[in-house]
Structures are given as structure tokens and as C-alpha cells.
Amino acid sequence: xxSFTIIFLAIIFTSCSNYTNTRDCDDFRTGxxxxxxxxxxxxxxxxxERTEDLQIETFEGVVDTSRVEWINACEWRIIPxxxxxxxESRAYLFKILNTTDDSYSFEFKQSGRDQIYYGTATKLSDE
Numbered sequence: 001x002x003s004f005t006i007i008f009l010a011i012i013f014t015s016c017s018n019y020t021n022t023r024d025c026d027d028f029r030t031g032x033x034x035x036x037x038x039x040x041x042x043x044x045x046x047x048x049e050r051t052e053d054l055q056i057e058t059f060e061g062v063v064d065t066s067r068v069e070w071i072n073a074c075e076w077r078i079i080p081x082x083x084x085x086x087x088e089s090r091a092y093l094f095k096i097l098n099t100t101d102d103s104y105s106f107e108f109k110q111s112g113r114d115q116i117y118y119g120t121a122t123k124l125s126d127e
Contacts, residue, residue: 021097021098022098022099022100023074023096023097023098023099024099025073025074025096025099025104026073027099027123028096028099028104028121028123029050029052029070029073030050030051030052030126031049031050031123031124031125031126032047032048032049032123032124032125032126033047033048033049033050033121033122033123033124034046034047034048034121034122034124035047035048035119035120035121035122037119044059044060045059046058046059047124050068051068052068052070053067053068053069054066054067054068055067055068055078064080065080065081065082066078066079066080066081067079067081074095074096075093075094075095075096076093076094077091077092077093077094077111078091078092078094079091090110090111090112090113091110091111092108092109092110092111093108093109093110093111094106094107094108095107095108097118102122102123103120103121103122103123104120104121104123105118105119105120106118106119106120106121
């Protein structure tokens with residue numbers, strides 16, 4: 001029984017130590033991206049182009065431009081340039097959680113709010 005426990009623990013340790021969370025954030029700093037999410041049975045699609053200091057989003061035919069402020073290689077703020085309401089003027093904080101060759105998983109929340117949202121953006125092209 002003792003040898004079984006040792007083998008089991010060795011397998012668990014080896015499996016856990018081989019897991020890596022890739023975060024090549026610099027590859028996703030700029031470019032053209034798409035983020036798709038399902039909400040209420042409907043597929044919603046946002047496309048956006050991000051440069052070092054601007055992000056232009058298109059969602060359901062509406063174009064919105066925001067400033068980009070980089071906190072570090074994997075975290076940034078999106079700050080609306082021309083908000084129509086006080087609620088729209090809040091910044092959004094983004095953080096890349098992991099990356100693949102052509103996409104990144106992220107979390108984001110609105111400044112001053114506790115709720116965290118998650119998504120995956122796919123890179124369509126470089127800047």
C-alpha cells in the first residue's frame with residue numbers, strides 16, 4: 001500500500017510540475033483582434049484594433065475609441081475618450097491570464113467595481 005501511495009504522489013507531482021501557463025503578452029500588445037461571447041443565446045462579436053496608446057472597438061455597428069495605458073506587459077487600462085455618460089467614463093482594467101500562438105485569455109473589470117469578467121481574444125493581424 002505504501003508503494004502505491006508513493007507512486008501516486010509521484011504521478012501527481014510530475015503532472016503538476018509539467019503544467020505551464022504561457023504568457024507571451026508582448027505578442028498581443030498591438031494588432032487587430034476579435035472577441036466573441038455568447039449572451040442570452042446570441043453570439044456577440046467585438047472587433048478591435050489596438051496600438052500602443054489607442055484602441056478602436058466595433059460592437060454591433062457602433063465604433064468606440066479609447067486610450068490605452070499600459071501598467072506592465074500583461075496589464076492595461078482602457079479609458080473612453082468621448083463618454084456619453086458618467087458611467088461610460090469609467091476605465092476598464094485588463095489582465096492577460098495566458099496566451100497561445102494566436103489568442104489570449106483575459107480577465108477584466110470596470111474601475112471601481114468588484115465583478116470580474118473573462119474572455120478570449122483572437123489576433124487577426126499585426127498592427
